[in-house]
Amino acid sequence: MTGTVRDAVVRLCRDTGMTTVFGNPGSTELRMFRDWPDDFRYVLGLQESTAVAMAAGHAVGTRRAALVILHSAGGVGHALGAVFNAFRDRVPLVVVAGQQSRALLRLRPFLGADEPAEFPRPYVKFSRQPERAADVPAVLAEAHRIAMAHPRGPVFVSIPEDDWDQPADPVEPRAVHGAFTADPAALGALAARLDAAERPALVVGPGVDDEDALPEVRELAERTRAAVWISPMSGGSGFPESHPLFQGFLPPVADLLAAALEPYDVVVALGAPLFTYHVHTDHPPLNPGTELFHLDCDPGQAAWLPTGTSIVTTLKPAVGGLVALVADSGREPPPPRRVPDPVPAAPDLTGEHVLDLLRDRLPHDRVLVEEAPSHRDALHARVRVDGAGGFLTTGSGALGWGLPLAVGRALADRRRVVCVIGDGSALYSVQALWTAAQHRVPVTYVLLDNGGYAAVSALGRRIGIASVPGTDLGGIDFAALARSLGCPGDRAERPEELPTALDQALERGDDDGPYLLHLRVTGTEDALYVPRTG
Template sequence: MRTVRDAAFDVLRRHGMTRIFANPGSTEVPLLTDLPGDLEFVLALHEGSVVGAATGWALVRDRPAVVLLHTTAGLGNAAGALATARVNRAPMVVLVGQQDRGHLAQEPFLAGRLDGLGGDYPVRTETPVRAQDVPGAIGRAVHAARRERGPALVIVPMDDWGRPAEDLPVPAPAELRHSTGADPHLVERVAGLLAGAGSPALVAGAGADDRRTWDALATLAGRLGCPVWQEPFGARAGFPQDHPQFAGHLPAGRAELREILAPYDLVLAVGAPVLRQYGYQDGPLAPATTRLALVTDDPAEAERAPVGLAVVAPLPGFCAALAERTPARAATFAAARPPSPAPPAPGEPLRPEHVLAALARRMPADTVVVEETPSSRTRLHELLPAREPLGFLSAAMGGLGFALPAAIGVRMGAPGRPVVAVAGDGSALYQIQALWTAAHYGVGVIFVVLANGRYAIMDQLAAEQGGKAPWPAFTEVSVAGLARSLGCPARTVTGHGDLLRTLDELTPTLGNRTEPLVLEVAVTADPAPPA
């Protein structure tokens, strides 16, 4: 069957635009997987380089270049280069990926507010109303780029390339209430929902990441004897993850999410979206037998929540009152903890979980782990639980380049607290220059870079699409070498024994060190063998 993708490629061919300059993300995988042989893919490691290369090509060839950018992060990173392209009068068609149409109303992970993000520099911005309008929008953008000599944008949801969007449950609460404090009536309403449930569960989110709310939710969970889950794609931990009632992190796929929530007749989310997703899947978030409710301090989060009752209130006081007013029950829940991985056999390469397990055995409980390793994040959550508020920090939006500078800022703001950044080498390259700041100002962060010489998460996503990824590996890049060039000390770790010796030396210094250090740890990009 002929798809929107096929028709769009034909438009590009018709105009001689068969080279795609890109730094793609997951929202662009449906377009790029199994790229036809007559289309050439050119990877650059930052969006400024993408647009810069396209600018030079367009000026030399005197025809529009094709640029592909990854949703908000990509377009935002490219804004300055797009301004240059406009003033240089370089024609280009800029395809900007967007999340799946099917759940944009709920602002899923990686959704972007893209129209206008490029400012006044685009000569045209197309936002096709239907998937079938995409090829025509690209054609109009080609003409606008040629006529007005500048970048023309086309914003394309990722599902447009292959299939139409699906309907979602209504993304709005049936009842929405606001309170400036712990309104007794609203506390009783929520407590009544919990008391009347036969098998309740809690979902904690980034909004609950403070000491008072942690303590209140731990008390509430104890009174209910119920599991507490962490929201999908949470940027911070909303509950002590070493607590015996912590059940784990909810998945970002609807089918698995429905399966996990099936045993519960009521799920109360606290400080979390309901329930933030990533790749779109058909069907509701929860089974029909599971009621959803929300307590949050974010009005926008409440307004798009598909729940029966949403309460907007300051969380520490409301949750403390809720814990006090909720009747205790005899039921108890204790979560099973995933086993720590066995050390690698002689000659076996290091996997990310070996590094994470070694860190977990050595880090102080108050360590702040700043994460940016998409392909290893699930194992990081399992092996490095947040044991104190602000024990985990990640990018809420998903644009790469967060971990290194954020870890520096955390350590500057809390100079006595241990800070470890765990990042993939692909992620680290987006803000590698932040290491100069750490070195210049004596910021004692340990940067653990899991180096596999590729965008492993992108390879995984392409494999799930059932096709071949066109982007190359970058194994020749040395993060340790780049760190040293920026004045930051660095070491390269290549084996398990070396890893353990290095961590044994370094972790006792985490609280008082004034010198940053990059540990570039060579890990395999291959998946772990079955347990």
């Protein structure tokens, strides 16, 4: 033995690039922090779910697993909504939780976690409390490799607080290169089917961004003249939305999804679960005449897909292989997606008018984060994102993700991020503004305040519930709340104030820290999940 558990874990974190640590410290983690290294950065979240979401944003921006440290059972419980989002969005996180001393565990002590490895399941890829203190570094190394292997995702390790000072050997770094390619015969058969198709389509999922496969997907679309859609409720974009082949965003409702894909005889879903529904309708997944192929790195996802032919593969080599196999088609491309007309200014601010002005002012190199469910459809129709990794949201729907996700994403490369956030969503994790202010994180928040959980009300009306209790909010001055947390903020209430207010919010430099613009908007639409083609 050449040192302590703490020595070996610090070395492992350096070797794997996990030197920015997110968390909210508690008593069962204190011994880890003895002789805290000068080259490590600790990013404090004022609530555990906020710390996990910030870590997720950092992982997305750096393309590396991020380390987040939680406090025993209660802290893990607070964080599980964000862990669920990270699992669904395939974000590689190494989640460490403190645990009471091993000598106390048989007495069910204060702050002790019963069955800690079971607590975060099934929303982690790996979960363990090591049997011995000496095993902690090796278990963490294994967890890190599993987090980074496709399909990526969060892993969990519970560490008793007295383990940190125990002797342990260091763990040698070992990389796992997780790309794997499908059977060439399967790709050849798919290429032949695409060549023979009359009206092909691609459905791009978050896996395209996750695996850096956009260049290959774009070339495949252009060679086949395929229409390109984004999968329902995708946590990212994955295809340039100003491209003439881009058609829009698919709805999470069976009949509407099947109708949107009905014009195509061959559909290839790339890194997308495709059949992600939010509202039930009694309808088959696809209409007759639409043949589905599905490429994804997750064999579990391939197994539950209700229809189609699945090819288990990572995307970048598989799509690159398809590009080499398919013919350069001479078929007529689909008509381009229509750009919606700008809405005229009304007496009051509307979400659509705000998004029209945002589209004209948003720099092309900015990452756009969204968590404004009642305005998401309008945002997709009016604000186009073209760059790889340029759009982030929650692919699972657990609110409180977007505001801290933007903090972590901006910390990754210190380039300004723009986050469009709803009033209801912001209240789940508003304390992340304090962290943004403390680290002078370059994030601009455009907060659309429609006075409640408007998306829930709209869904209620969709199923015949005229009035949904518990959906009204109001009387919150978000700009003042932001300022109280150290984040500059202002508000605009009239259409004539909006251009100047947006310019002030969006033109801040990357060294100017966070800013929040509070906009009170009206006119939330009721027709959620109507397929949009422009």
